[in-house]
Amino acid sequence: MGESSTPHNKTVKLADVARAAGVSQGTVSNVFNRPGLVSEQLRERVEEAARSLGYRGPDPRGRLLRAGRVNAIGVVTIGPLNGFFDDQYTRLFLSGVARACEARGAGISLVSATDDEIAAWNIRTALVDGFILNCLNEGNTLVELAKKRGLPFVAVDFPVGPGFDVVRIDDYRGARQAAQHLVDLGHRHFAVFTFETEKEVRVGFVDDVRAVRSSFEVVRRRLSGYRDAFRAAGLPPQPVFETGSEYDGVCTGVDAVLAANPDTTAFVCTSDRVALHVMTYLRSLGRKVPDDFSVVGFDGIEEAASFSPSLTTIRQPGIGKGEAAVELILGDKPDGAGGRVVELPIELVVGESTAPPRKGQAA
Template identity: 40%
Template sequence: MERSSRSRPPATLASLAAEVGVSRTTVSNAYNRPDQLSPALRARVMEAAARLGYPGPDPVARSLRTRKAGAIGLLLTEQLSYAFRDPAAVAFLEGLTLECDSAKVGLLLVPARPDSDDVTAVAGASVDGFVAYSMPDDDPHLRAVLARPVPAVICDQPAVPGTDLVGIDDHAAARGLADHLVELGHRRIGVVCMRLGRARRDGAVDLVRQQAAHYHVQRNRLAGLREGFTAAGVAWDRVPVVEQFDHSVESGARGAAAVLAMDPGITALIATSDVLAMGAIDELHRRRQRVPEDVSVSGFDGIRAAREMQLTTVVQPVEDKGRYAGRLLLDPARSTRGRKVVLPTTFLAGQTTAPPRVR
């Protein structure tokens, strides 16, 4: 006699309810609203589910029913690995995930490479809202986010009317850094900045490109530096400013080399991020130049590695940025749009800046 190859059909919410002798609503509450059941009843439902192999309610069906995905999307203008490599991005992600944990929602990382116009990932993301992290103002992914009928919060850049924003006053912070170097006596300086546009580009940038930068954070930091040094009588159009597309220590070293090629006699080198500043210091050491005795170096961000090496920098509360972005997006009483949270920064005078030596 041939043996039957059929196995028991998979358990469903209805079959589990029948097995336990309760309603389907009770089974659903055991997973989604456990506070509605006594601990003993919920334990009985979960034990039967494990015995029957019931995997739990279908999340797709639940999202269709509730019109909620139970997750928010984080839009990054980088490869996804950037969120786990870049120190500032890691701190921001930590703050955002803390808010997600409190609200019991998930987080979906959505890649938005600056050199790509494919917005499929944004259009197809099953999320209840977006946090856009440091985007250029002409990015198609950002336009796709703002076109979705879900709330959005922008962190750092750009400022979009009617959309919530969390950031700092980059112009004022950079002006304070410039004033520090001016007070020390520096007039012959160079700058290494992060990318100013979506197209891959490394090298010297003139004033026109600086003022037209699509990344507002870099544009404002350069404007703050320009304002401070111009007030001290420095002709900004003679200051070598070098842009680096990739944000890495290696890029900082290459940028410093390019600045020194343009003016080997600079007494101070300013980087618009700590990561670039650390690379600049590596390049100066490779050239047997001392920091700060031969060349002063400053950064921006206040990441842990920079503070540990006592880099002169501007410390910004990156983790708090993530937390505030999450709070604005997940605010259950959200009734207004266009809110703006400006967080304070702290200037940190480290051991990498000093008065220029007499040549």
């Protein structure tokens, strides 16, 4: 192929550049692929014609497609690109992807789904052998675009229907285990803090309808696990607050919860990041963990263990998820492969952030 295009410009072909420069198509091809065979004056003329037309060079897809494999994977995530590096859990996941790709000599293309138009363009045109779709919200149009590409893809932590590969953990069991740990310690008054329930964060208390209808499978299953643990203990529904993942939202949540229910003794958080924000803000208020409040997280990031006090959390294999997703795309595929589900183990890690409520606190 000898063409170049952008989302907003018509396709410019190698022949168009040749015509504009008054040379043969072979000369244009040499300028871009074997410039040493072309005189400097002629090369500059062709390059100027290419720039004026917006032509960036021969499309490498033709050569790559003839080879049958690009040896690269596209990783798509719901958050901004900096989230690949700023969020500790996502960083662990991406580390697993990178390890597995490096072992196979494959490259990685990162795609953020925060801008649907740009992400759609990247999915339609990315030179990859397949996609890893990480924590997208259900119904996301990018899933349909990935299907239309006809390339293999793996959904991580959300369902995409029969016939497609999935890597996941049992979020419901992990959440229920975390809540049960606090119940067993004697806590009876909780606040559940969750990251965004929809693509757009709405900081505030979450009613049952929003919790049940969240377009994120992870959110629904974790909230369901907490809810069922409380119900099995004979407790009434506990308040759920959508904080998002940022510190300001968590501060707002702590203030709102303690104003509405001063008897609260434990915070149950859908991620370690949220839980660590809770502990940091409580400390700024002069409140102690676990003396005044117990806090439990979910993910098992490195900072959960190094924080003081260390965080009780549900550890999931972030690196293992990334490695498993790459293996499903680049590994050997049995006849009729598709619809494979890889469920990885989780474990409760008891740190220093949880303890029985102190005497005198409401039971």
